[in-house]
Structures are given as C-alpha cells and as structure tokens.
Amino acid sequence: AQSVSQHNHHVILSEAASLELGCNYSYGGTVNLFWYVQYPGQHLQLLLKYFSGDPLVKGIKGFEAEFIKSKFSFNLRKPSVQWSDTAEYFCAVSSSGSARQLTFGSGTQLTVLP
Amino acid sequence: DTGVSQDPRHKITKRGQNVTFRCDPISEHNRLYWYRQTLGQGPEFLTYFQNEAQLEKSRLLSDRFSAERPKGSFSTLEIQRTEQGDSAMYLCASLAGHNEQFFGPGTRLTVL
Numbered sequence: 121a122q123s124v125s126q127h128n129h130h131v132i133l134s135e136a137a138s139l140e141l142g143c144n145y146s147y148g149g150t151v152n153l154f155w156y157v158q159y160p161g162q163h164l165q166l167l168l169k170y171f172s173g174d175p176l177v178k179g180i181k182g183f184e185a186e187f188i189k190s191k192f193s194f195n196l197r198k199p200s201v202q203w204s205d206t207a208e209y210f211c212a213v214s215s216s217g218s219a220r221q222l223t224f225g226s227g228t229q230l231t232v233l234p
Numbered sequence: 235d236t237g238v239s240q241d242p243r244h245k246i247t248k249r250g251q252n253v254t255f256r257c258d259p260i261s262e263h264n265r266l267y268w269y270r271q272t273l274g275q276g277p278e279f280l281t282y283f284q285n286e287a288q289l290e291k292s293r294l295l296s297d298r299f300s301a302e303r304p305k306g307s308f309s310t311l312e313i314q315r316t317e318q319g320d321s322a323m324y325l326c327a328s329l330a331g332h333n334e335q336f337f338g339p340g341t342r343l344t345v346l
Contacts, residue, residue: 124276154334163236164277164325164337171332210276221267221290222327222335224276 122147124211126225133201134233141196141228143211150216153194155185156224159207167209170194171216181205203234236260238338240326246344247316254312255341259328266309267335268301269325270294277325283309316345 127142145151155167168179175187185196194211208229212222237260247253259266264285269277280299281291285306295301298316303309313320323342327335 156337163339165236166334166336169334212276220265220329220335221279221282222269222277223279226274227276 122151122213122215122223124213124223124225126209126211126228128228129226130229130231132231132233135203136200137232139196139198139201139205139230141209141211141230143194143196143225145192145194145211145213145223147192147213147215152214152216152220153185153187154212154214154222155179155183155194155196156210156212157207158210158227164210167196201230201232203232206230206232236336236338238326238328238336240324240338240341242341243339244342244344246346248346249318250315252312252314253316253343254310255324255343256308256310257326257338258308259326260330260336261307263328263330263336264306265329266303267327267329268309268311269327271323271325271340272321280311313343316343318345321345 123146125144153170156164157167170177170187178184208227210227211225214220214222239258241256267282268280271277283303298314301311323340325340326338329335
C-alpha cells in the first residue's frame with residue numbers, strides 16, 4: 121500500500137523567506153507525484169506534478185519540486201514566499217497504473233506573515 | 235473554478251438519516267473519484283468510476299455507503315443511517331487520460 125508523509129504540520133514564515141516543505145512516500149513501483157494547494161475557503165488546486173523525465177519540475181506561482189528517487193522524496197520549494205501563499209499544501213502520490221487514485225499526505229499549513 | 239461542481243456545499247443532518255451528494259465532473263472526463271477529508275487530514279480515497287463502471291472501492295466505504303454514476307456523467311454518493319463519524323468533507327474529482335485530477339469544492343457533512 122502507498123503512504124505519504126509530510127513532516128511539517130504547520131510552518132510560519134515571514135514574507136520573502138524561502139520555503140521548503142518535505143514529502144516522502146512509500147511505494148514499491150513507479151509513481152506519479154503531485155503537490156496540491158488549498159487556499160482558505162477554496163477547493164484543491166494543482167501546483168505541480170511529476171510523471172517522468174526531468175526530476176526538477178516547475179509549477180505555478182513560482183513553486184518547484186524535486187523528485188529524488190533514491191530518497192523517495194518530492195520536496196516543494198519556493199525561493200521567496202508571499203502573504204498570498206498562506207494555504208494548506210498537500211503532497212500526493214498515485215501509481216502509474218490504471219486506477220490512479222491519489223494517496224495524500226496529512227498536509228502542511230503554511231502561514232506567511234506580512 | 236475547476237469545472238467540477240458538487241451539490242450541496244453544506245449538509246447538516248441528524249444521526250440515522252440518509253443523505254445524498256451529487257458531483258458533476260468536467261464533461262469529457264471519463265474517470266470520477268470520491269474522497270473523504272476529515273479535519274487535519276489529507277483526502278482519503280473512497281471509490282472511483284470509469285464511465286458508468288465502479289471499478290474500485292476503498293475499505294473505508296462501508297455497507298452504508300453507495301455510489302453510482304448511471305450514465306457515465308454525474309455521480310451520486312449516498313450515506314444511509316448516518317453516524318457522527320461520517321462528518322467530513324466529501325470531495326469529488328475527475329480525470330481524463332494521463333493527466334491530473336481536478337477537484338470540486340466539496341460537500342461538508344455535519345451529522346448531529
């Protein structure tokens with residue numbers, strides 16, 4: 121069975137600080153990896169995804185993530201956060217097979233102080 | 235707005251009552267997924283459809299839960315004899331091909 125661990129439950133940063141959110145997964149096969157964001161009162165939105173190819177993927181709003189297969193990790197980064205990045209961030213994994221249901225981590229609440 | 239809609243957005247019910255939620259996916263998406271999210275947790279997979287066929291159900295989906303997608307378009311999720319532990323956000327997502335899932339706004343269920 122797949123599982124996803126997000127190490128930080130709540131992160132508080134000041135504007136312009138750099139961000140790195142950890143994500144580790146457990147699965148023996150080939151995976152697809154995702155980061156979703158949920159802004160207050162809004163639905164889940166995709167930030168970025170990794171299916172194959174270049175392990176450094178760039179997403180919307182200046183976010184990027186690096187897939188390190190040997191470490192089963194897919195950490196999310198942003199060099200300079202803004203107040204508007206305050207949201208909950210979810211890492212998710214799906215197998216590359218036919219079902220494709222997502223297994224989510226428990227989420228990281230990011231608060232950016234102005 | 236992702237194009238996936240859910241109705242109702244909020245539902246308050248008394249324990250023991252039945253409730254039904256509806257999801258309208260993006261029209262050309264053949265796969266539809268249901269998830270449940272409780273406070274402080276990420277969404278958990280419940281079940282999914284490819285067109286009208288329900289292909290997989292999670293162990294979380296007890297006998298009180300049933301889902302349908304009769305014409306391969308919208309889907310309904312029914313919970314019979316609701317319990318307080320059913321209180322959660324119920325999310326629907328749709329998918330086409332080898333792409334990412336698009337999520338709806340969810341239905342928040344409160345069982346009193």
